[in-house]
Amino acid sequence: MTSPRLHGPLARALAPLARQALPLLLRARRRLTRDAYARLLHGYRLDFLQARRAWPAGIAWRLLDVRQMTPQARAYRLQAPPGLRHRPGDVLLLQWHNGDADVQALLARTGWPADAPVRLPGGGSAFLPAPPVQGRLADVLREHLDFRGAAPPPASQMPQAWLAALPRPQPRSYSISGLAATPQGEVVEIIVSDVAGGTGRCSGHLARLRPGIDAVRGWPLAFPLHLAAGGSAPLLVVATGIAAAGPLHELGRAPPRPLWLVVGLRELAAGQPFVQRLLDFAAAHPACRLDLALSRADAGPPPAALPPNVFLHARARVQQVLAAEQARWTAHADAQGHAVLIGHARMGADVQAWLAQWLVASGRAADAAAAQQRLRRMERSLTLQYSLSGD
Structure with a gap:
């Protein structure tokens, strides 16, 4: 989504043309x-x-x-x-923005004066050139520079080059x-x-x-995550923790469709607001199935108030729930159902690996390479979507 930085007279000369051309280019690529x-x-x-x-x-x-x-x-x-x-x-x-304590710690470590004047190139792109960043050093560090985790600055007078090389907060x-x-x-x-x-x-x-x-x-x-893709086709949403909150809000407003939710939690904490939100959603949508994978707890006896369409899985992660419910997943896939994975990248990789194994074991792919190609086709058709973050 970013493009190379471009500054100075050339940037100002090209900016009007670039600003007109980029939307046209994006629209054309989207159509084609x-x-x-x-x-x-x-x-x-x-x-x-x-x-x-x-x-x-x-x-x-x-x-x-x-x-x-x-x-x-x-x-x-x-x-x-x-x-x-x-x-x-x-x-x-x-x-x-950076916190004041972090800024003051850097200034104390380097001995740089907080009021020193700073002028740096703008952090824009060739399509959206930004004006130069200028002001008090403390304000520039707080608002415009991501210095956390950067290599230590030289133990000398304030180096403009070191500041200019720092990334901008994303x-x-x-x-x-x-x-x-x-x-x-x-x-x-x-x-x-x-x-x-x-x-x-x-x-x-x-x-x-x-x-x-x-x-x-x-x-x-x-966001480029299309829960409405597939229209009335069955939908499976696999999410870890609070990543389920956005889909719950969107699905609660969407037209009804067969819905299966698999949500990973550490434990089923009674009275916890987010857990209660999940249970309330299940109670309000009795045709939905909600499987809760409790990674750090024994399921134990279900609470008396647990809706009948909620199922607990002790010491399990979401991919293990899919494995335990393989027959249900197979029926979902045979019905041309869609699947959305939301949460940590590690969870996404684990579920992808399970799906690839299932494709081979079910005869839908000849080998691991063919399974990966099948997954890519599912992604391109939005039958399989991801919203994953983290390392």
């Missing part, structure tokens, strides 16, 4: 490709380009409140400005997990994992915000 996922991706890039052009500094959502959803995740409710409308399936692409996307209309504008909810010690770049930024006072900036985008 036969790869359904590539079409969604081109649409996402076009959406991002148009949003950045409309709101260069991002839209401000005011933080209303924060609620602990699990021991490892919090829900943030954000007040949108009046007139802004969000769509089911949207994500918020949020811009984060926005982080979060699925909308709740949406409500109010007279003041729409209120959106996102659920954010807590990174141990508050070290997450964007999660740490969000954790520092003060409810009722601070705001976070970013852009609403239609």
Whole structure:
């Protein structure tokens, strides 16, 4: 989605032409490709380009409140400005900044003066040239440079080259997990994992915000994950933890279709808000099947209030649930059902490996290489989709 940086007179001369040409190029590529996922991706890039052009500094959502959803995740409710409308399936692409404590630690370590003037090339691209970054060193470090994890700076006077080589903070996307209309504008909810010690770049930024006072900036985008693909075909959603929150919100608003959810949790904690949200969804959609893979707990006897369409799997991960329910998955595939994997990249790789083994074992692929080709065809047709993150 990014392109090489281009600065100076050449950038200013080419910018008008590039800004006109890129949307046309993305639209043409979206029309010409036969790869359904590539079409969604081109649409996402076009959406991002148009949003950045409309709101260069991002839209401000005011933080209303924060609620602990699990021991490892919090829900943030954000007040949108009046007139802004969000769509089911949207994500918020949020811009984060370094914390004041991190900036002060770097300044103390280097001895650089916080008020030293800094002027650096803009962090834009050939298509969206950005003006130079200039201001107080402390402000530039806080707002414009990602210095965490960078090689130590030279122990000398402030080196402009070292600062200019630092990457710029990249926005982080979060699925909308709740949406409500109010007279003041729409209120959106996102659920954010807590990174141990508050070290997450964007999660740490969000954790520092003060409810009722601070705001976070970013852009609403239609994410290239199409839960409506396949129309009325059966849908399987495999998700880990809070990654299920966005699909639950979107599917709750979508036309009904045969739905199977496999969600990985550490344990079934009674009274935990996110667990209750899963159970409430199952209760409200009795035709849906919800399998909960409890990776760190014995299932034990089911709670009395557990909906009848919810099934617990002790000491299991999502791919093990699929293996245990292989007959159900086979029937799902035979019905031309679709599957969406959402969550950690490691989970996605494990499920992909299981699917490849199933293709060979069921005679749908001759060998491992043929199974991989079959998976690629499923991806290109949106029969199999991914939204995965992490190492």
